[in-house]
Structures are given as C-alpha cells and as structure tokens.
Amino acid sequence: MQKNRVAVPMRKLVYLFLLFAFVLGGCSDYQKLLKSSDNPLKYKKAVEYYNSEDYIKAATLFEELLPIYRGTSKAETISYYISYCAYGSGDYIGAGYYFRNFLKTFPDSPYSEESLYMSAYCYYLESPKPRLDQTATKDAIDAFQLYINRYPNSTRIPKCNDNIDELQDKLVYKSYLSARNYFDRTHYPSAIIALQNAIKDYPGSSYREELMFMLLESRFELAILSVEEKERERYNLAKEEYYSFVDEFPKSEYAKNAEKMIKNIESYLSQFNTNN
Template identity: 30%
Template sequence: MLFHNFAVQLYNMKRIFLWLSGAMLLLASCNQYNNVMKTADYDYKYEAAKEYFVKGQYSRSSVLLGELVTLMKGTSRGEECLYMLAMSEFCDGNFDVAHSYFKKYYQSYPKGVYVEYARFYAGRSLYESVPDTRLDQSSTMAAVKEFQDFLDYYPYTHLKDRTQEMIFALQDKMVEKEFEAAKLYYDLGSYMGNCSYGGSNYEACIVTARNALLDYPYASPERREEFSIMILRAKYQLAQQSVEEKRLERYRDTIDEYYGFMNEYPESKYLKDAQRIFAQSEKYVNKKS
C-alpha cells in the first residue's frame, strides 16, 4: 500500500514537472518572439522568420515577413521574402491572402526562382477556398483560370497531373452548380412567382441544362445523362402546360428530343420514363394530325 501511494505521488510529481517544463519553454518561446518583434536588426528578424517557418510556426513567420517584405523589396532577399510570406499564409490556411501574395510574386518576379511554384500555388490557394456549390462560383472559375494559365506557361511541368486533377474537380463543382440550378427550375415547375420577365421555369431549366452540356463537355457520363433526361422531361411538361396554339409544336419538339436522347442513351436507366413521355406526346400529335 505504501509503495502504491509513493508510486502515485511520484507519477503526479512527474506530471507537474512536465507541465512546468512545458510552460517554461512556452514562456521562453514567447519572450524570444517578443524580442524578435522589437528588434531593429532586420537581418536577425528575417532569419528568425525563416526559422519559424521551418518549425511550422506559420503565424509568427507571416507576421515577421509581412513587416519585412516592403523593407526588403529590391534587395537580394526581397524575392525569397515575398514567396515565403505567401507560403506562410498558405500553410496557415489563409488562402485568400496567400493567393494575393503568390500573384504579387509572379507579377513582380516573372523570371524569379520560385515563379513556377508561385503560379501553381496561386491556383491551389483558390482551389482550397472554393465555396459550396449553392454559393457563387466565381472563385471556382478564377481557380480554373489560374491553373490553365499555369499549364500554358509550364506545359511540361512535373505538377501537370496534379494540376489537371484539380481542374477536373473544379469543373465537376461547376457542373454540379448548373445541375442544381436546372433541377431547381424544374422543381419550381409552373410556379410563376420568380418569372418576372416572362418565360417559364421549364424553359429556364432547358436553357440551363443545355448550356451546361455545351460548356462542360467533360462532365461525367452519368451527369450528362441526367441533364439530357431533365431536358426531355422539361419539354414534355412545357408542352402539357402550353396554350393550345403552341401545344402541338412543343409536343413535336418533345418527340424530337426523345429520339436524340434514345440515340445517345439507348440503354438508359430512364428508358421507361422516356418511352412514357414519347407515347403520350405521339398520342397527342397523332390526334391533331
């Protein structure tokens, strides 16, 4: 029992010692950082910033480099300082800030030592910060442009495969955005509250889905098939709800769409629905002929 109590006391003392040691190291580190911040020795401050970067202390590194980057502009260290500042912000998860610094680097140093990586990480910074598909995708398009510009400048880069993978992922995100928009129009159907300038939700669905098929030819076959059946369904619904003088023409248009769909997807999982639409459309056209 005495041995057990002694062992527990020893364990607790060890924990306290480790905690105190850690606290002392942290305090020493903070004091050292504060001293670095206060010094007017910019060479020392720059070397400290590099050391913080190597240790993964990116917030400290970026604060110091942010102060030095203007002071070192035009010197032998200016280029490295700006690039390392961009990388510090990137590694710290500040992707918008990182993008602006990477872009500033490749614009300021078009033949710089790190320019290839700066262009790559400019795109990567935007890639890491693209929003949910329900939100505006302008940053997604900007990321695609950054990556495409990068490949234009460095068509044989060893980063080509990684870059193309990210471009495809971004394009998939934009395709998904268009699919959700087209589906929303279809689901709204005959609701007219959002049609302030005429037209209908079904017409908007058709235009959105068609544009997506044209703009994103590399969308997955499954998603292209879903766009295509949505167009067919929307045309059928539009024909059903049309005024009498437009109905025959729109049913004929639906039939044409059906043949196009079947030609491209003869074994579609939507086959029964497509055939039902065709049968109903053909029945109306035959009755009016």
C-alpha cells in the same frame, strides 16, 4: 477542524515555475525582437520561426522586414517566405494573393514556376462544395491551365491535369444540380433553359442521358400545361426532343417513359393531321 490540503510535490512546483518562466521569457524575447533595429537578427529569427512552423511570428517579422529590404535581392526571398507563411497557417485565400503578387513583382524569379503552381493550388483548396458559388473553382482551372501552357515539361503536369478533371467534374455537377432543382420544382420554362445550358456547356458529362431525358419530360409537361394557342408548338418541340433523345440513347433506362410520352404527343398531334 482544519481542512485537509492536497500537497503539491516540490518537483512539480519547480516544473510549473520553469514552464511559466520559459513561456514568459519566450514572449518577452519575441517582443524585444519586434522592437529591435537589428534587422539581420530579425531575419535570422524569422527563418527559424518559419522552419519550426510558427508561421504567425515568422510572417510578422517578415512583413516588418519587407519594406526595409525593398529593392534588394533579399526582398524576393522575404516575399517568398511570406507567401508560404500564409499557406502554412491555412490562409489559402491570403496565400494565393501573396503568390500572385510575388509573380507580378518578381516575374523572372527562380521561384516563379513554383509560385504560379501554388497560386493555382490555393484556388483549388478554396474550391467549395458544388452547391455553392464556383468562382474559385473556375479560377483554379484557369490558373492550372496557365501553368500547363507556361511549363509544359513540368513534372507537375499530371497532377495539374488530375486537379482540372476533378474541378471540371464539380462544375458539371453544379450545372446538373441547378437544372435538376428547376425540374424538381416543376419550373419547366427555367428547367428547359438550365438543362439546355448544362448539355451545351458539358457535352461529355456523365449526366448527359439523364439531362436529356429531363429536357424531354420538361418539354412534354410544359406542353400539357400550355394555354391552347401554345399547345401545338410545344407538343412539336417535345416531339423533336424525343427523337433527339432516342437517337442518342436508344437503349436508355428511361426508354419506357419516353415511349409513353411520344404516344401522348402523337395522339395530340394526330388531330391536326386528320383535319389537314
């Protein structure tokens, strides 16, 4: 018994054949172009690929052309295109590198301002989540600040300032998380150092009240856990921390807990006042 076969319409077969031929022909044309010594044609096609957002093909052709046109005016344009090919393909690390290299190679280019901004913006796009290493975040802040200093009248200044604020907030939160991590794990000596650094480095932080309270609590808990010869000194440090906290935040949401701590602190220290 003969099996039933599904008939494929002739029109569909023709369409598939033409599509396959087009793709094969397109690849063949590109391969021929790569092997070609017609550099003006290569440049023309590279620009066409770039404009059609085929950044990989465009970048490959531009990279081949760059050493050929090195030392000519066209090298500047090719380098500029290469930077944007990397950016358009989502390779922000590579794009940032190319934009910075462009600035070094062509410092007086009409594209210098844009390249400096894009270098900073690529760092911005590579800035990771707060829990991760923030080197790119710091690099982005420095690059945006350099742009602001060099082009103070640019229309991009408000955007640069907004980006810097966003990146600074990320650094503040990273600092807060680091200090909080030590505190939550009851590593009070490390917590005290991390909290002091966070408060010092970011004095206007929205986390300042919480950080200062955690610093007070870390001092207090460390005093309780101290060996006898260090108790008095550490209770006194906790007392100083208490007054620093209540002077700055007299109506804090943590006030009741702070009051409980100072009562314990004063109770401990009173024995020395009595003996004296």
